[in-house]
Amino acid sequence: MRTQNATAYRFLTPYLLIFAIFWIWPIISSFLISFQATRTVPWRFAPAFNWGRLIGDPAFYNALKNTLLILVIQVPVMIALAIVMAVLLNSPLLKARGLYRFAFFAPVVVGEVAYSAVFRLMFSLDFGIVNKLLESVGLEKIDWFSNVTPAMAVIMIAVTWRWAGYNAIIILAGLQSIPEDVYEAATLDRVSKLKQFFYITLPLLKPVIVFCAVLSIIGTMQLFTEPFLITERGGPGGGTETLGLLLYRQGFRSLNFGYASAVAYTMAGLAIAITLVQLWLTREPK
Amino acid sequence: MAAVTLTNVVKRFGVFEVVHGANIDIADGEFVVFVGPSGCGKSTLLRMIAGLEDISGGKIAIGGKVMNDVEPADRGIAMVFQSYALYPHMTVEQNLSFGLRMNGNPKADTDRRVKRAAEILRIDELMQRRPKQLSGGQRQRVAIGRAIVREPQVFLFDEPLSNLDAELRVQMRVEISRLHKELGVTMIYVTHDQTEAMTLADRIVVLKAGNVEQIGAPLDLYDDPANRFVAGFIGSPKMNFLSAKVVETSNSAATVELVNHGGARLRKPLCDAFPAIGAEVVLGVRPEHFFEAGEGDCDIPVKADVAEHLGSVSYVYANAGAEELIVEREASRQRASGDHFTVSIKAERALLFDKKGARIR
Ligand SMILES: Nc1ncnc2c1ncn2[C@@H]1O[C@H](COP(=O)(O)OP(=O)(O)OP(=O)(O)O)[C@@H](O)[C@H]1O
Numbered sequence: 156m157r158t159q160n161a162t163a164y165r166f167l168t169p170y171l172l173i174f175a176i177f178w179i180w181p182i183i184s185s186f187l188i189s190f191q192a193t194r195t196v197p198w199r200f201a202p203a204f205n206w207g208r209l210i211g212d213p214a215f216y217n218a219l220k221n222t223l224l225i226l227v228i229q230v231p232v233m234i235a236l237a238i239v240m241a242v243l244l245n246s247p248l249l250k251a252r253g254l255y256r257f258a259f260f261a262p263v264v265v266g267e268v269a270y271s272a273v274f275r276l277m278f279s280l281d282f283g284i285v286n287k288l289l290e291s292v293g294l295e296k297i298d299w300f301s302n303v304t305p306a307m308a309v310i311m312i313a314v315t316w317r318w319a320g321y322n323a324i325i326i327l328a329g330l331q332s333i334p335e336d337v338y339e340a341a342t343l344d345r346v347s348k349l350k351q352f353f354y355i356t357l358p359l360l361k362p363v364i365v366f367c368a369v370l371s372i373i374g375t376m377q378l379f380t381e382p383f384l385i386t387e388r389g390g391p392g393g394g395t396e397t398l399g400l401l402l403y404r405q406g407f408r409s410l411n412f413g414y415a416s417a418v419a420y421t422m423a424g425l426a427i428a429i430t431l432v433q434l435w436l437t438r439e440p441k
Numbered sequence: 442m443a444a445v446t447l448t449n450v451v452k453r454f455g456v457f458e459v460v461h462g463a464n465i466d467i468a469d470g471e472f473v474v475f476v477g478p479s480g481c482g483k484s485t486l487l488r489m490i491a492g493l494e495d496i497s498g499g500k501i502a503i504g505g506k507v508m509n510d511v512e513p514a515d516r517g518i519a520m521v522f523q524s525y526a527l528y529p530h531m532t533v534e535q536n537l538s539f540g541l542r543m544n545g546n547p548k549a550d551t552d553r554r555v556k557r558a559a560e561i562l563r564i565d566e567l568m569q570r571r572p573k574q575l576s577g578g579q580r581q582r583v584a585i586g587r588a589i590v591r592e593p594q595v596f597l598f599d600e601p602l603s604n605l606d607a608e609l610r611v612q613m614r615v616e617i618s619r620l621h622k623e624l625g626v627t628m629i630y631v632t633h634d635q636t637e638a639m640t641l642a643d644r645i646v647v648l649k650a651g652n653v654e655q656i657g658a659p660l661d662l663y664d665d666p667a668n669r670f671v672a673g674f675i676g677s678p679k680m681n682f683l684s685a686k687v688v689e690t691s692n693s694a695a696t697v698e699l700v701n702h703g704g705a706r707l708r709k710p711l712c713d714a715f716p717a718i719g720a721e722v723v724l725g726v727r728p729e730h731f732f733e734a735g736e737g738d739c740d741i742p743v744k745a746d747v748a749e750h751l752g753s754v755s756y757v758y759a760n761a762g763a764e765e766l767i768v769e770r771e772a773s774r775q776r777a778s779g780d781h782f783t784v785s786i787k788a789e790r791a792l793l794f795d796k797k798g799a800r801i802r
């Protein structure tokens with residue numbers, strides 16, 4: 156046994172080394188860096204420097220507010236949409252199921268830059284298809300990228316478009332694991348299709364939905380690509396700047412690694428905290 | 442109270458017809474078992490009565506009312522599924538009361554019905570558990586309880602015991618029988634297990650490939666099967682079938698010769714459609730209808746292959762000519778593999794079938 160284990164570990168060593176150097180070490184190192192003043196040479200230990208700044212930084216609160224706003228609006232809407240899509244995909248009435256499944260999943264595969272460029276185009280003031288549609292039904296066109304509210308909306312729409320199908324596929328797997336005869340029993344019990352959905356389908360999907368929600372919360376807490384590319388680095392005027400973007404701006408543009416590390420740890424901490432609260436709220440009753 | 446009548450009921454899935462015009466009359470309060478091999482259409486028939494499958498042709502009436510276009514919930518039936526189909530996220534109590542609660546039934550009445558079902562099935566102590574925390578037999582009870590709570594006129598069971606172990610199956614069989622006596626309602630029960638059918642049924646409907654082969658009381662089917670299929674399906678161990686040939690007919694009787702047993706002959710009374718001389722026929726003899734040498738009308742020598750001693754009886758799997766025979770012997774524990782012995786057949790205890798399997802009588 157002993158020698159077998161040793162052999163196994165020898166085979167694992169290359170991976171463990173890489174994992175230690177490129178994962179564990181940065182995690183530890185950035186934690187340490189967050190306690191150092193990194194704009195001086197050499198760096199010096201100053202525990203309150205970054206964390207103290209964080210607590211009083213309006214840019215941080217702005218990014219936090221934006222991130223949480225996107226989180227509380229986009230995640231529930233997307234999950235709800237994903238559930239609806241999954242139910243439709245699961246319907247026996249649907250023809251060409253495979254095609255829809257592929258279409259729903261496809262956005263995840265599209266390159267981030269390409270998808271962001273397309274969204275910029277679609278929402279562009281003068282040639283965007285969205286404004287063309289608005290005008291064609293007699294509404295005023297919207298200057299999506301010059302105002303904060305529409306810019307936030309574009310980000311939420313884009314993120315939802317990209318990830319709803321992905322979640323729908325996961326939820327679909329959950330739907331298909333619910334046995335058909337449970338619904339038949341409910342039909343015999345004179346429970347309408349709608350009530351079956353709310354009293355049987357949703358409760359039985361709960362673990363899957365919680366799983367999707369946790370994944371989405373973690374993803375949204377780290378939101379970066381969309382505000383970076385679609386609303387051009389959190390524009391207008393920082394109105395869509397997220398924590399991810401703030402981290403990038405501090406770390407890689409101002410080269411303020413200490414502060415960026417503090418932001419990174421805040422993001423991770425928040426994601427864990429929100430997830431725990433959510434797991435607690437949706438725990439199985441005893 | 443409700444009788445169930447199926448008139449020329451046909452079921453097609455696309456172009457495949459799986460039930461070919463079934464005619465079945467079930468009296469009020471009767472316990473009827475649909476039995477047949479896998480895929481013969483038992484479940485399909487039951488699900489059509491429940492309203493879970495459309496009826497492609499014919500009529501189904503419950504309590505005198507044609508139900509073809511009536512919603513499942515309005516047919517006055519309750520169904521117990523093979524897989525129990527309990528609501529996994531609800532407690533036993535919630536499982537029982539769910540249907541009533543969803544339909545705004547007064548709480549007092551719901552509680553009364555749930556309590557009564559729990560008492561009948563002795564599941565009072567399990568009320569706060571979830572299906573996951575129950576054994577197979579307990580789940581089955583809850584599933585039956587959910588049916589009782591609906592206070593239906595007709596109970597439908599689709600192989601309710603097939604997921605249970607042998608001992609529990611016998612126990613639940615007795616309970617279902619008791620339940621039928623207690624509630625006095627019509628029950629239709631699907632199984633592929635002929636023992637279950639024999640022990641539970643007032644009447645059995647034997648199905649084969651979407652056709653009703655015979656309907657009758659268990660012992661009538663056993664003693665007087667309409668054809669070779671029913672003869673072979675009902676009874677355990679199976680009836681023996683011996684190849685034979687008609688060799689002579691006179692005014693009142695015919696003689697058949699067992700072709701694999703050195704010309705052993707048997708005389709059977711003649712009847713209308715008796716096959717002509719030379720026709721191939723099949724003689725059916727139940728294992729317990731082999732007598733000691735000389736006691737019957739013709740003797741055939743056999744060689745024991747395997748002997749199963751069950752205590753009260755022994756089954757000897759024997760070779761005779763080119764044929765396998767199963768012979769039941771009471772109190773013959775000494776019979777061992779390789780023994781040669783002689784069995785005897787009585788004409789009145791042997792059934793005759795023509796080449797297509799129809800009974801000749
Ligand atoms: N939804 C369906 N679509 C097409 N064919 C079906 C469908 N359901 C059943 N069948 C066919 O109908 C026939 C009867 O099926 P059914 O389920 O009634 O058999 P059964 O007698 O209950 O068998 P078992 O003892 O295995 O449960 C089978 O040949 C089956 O393949």
Ligand SMILES: [Mg+2]
Pocket residue numbers: 483484485599600
């Ligand atoms: Mg079946």
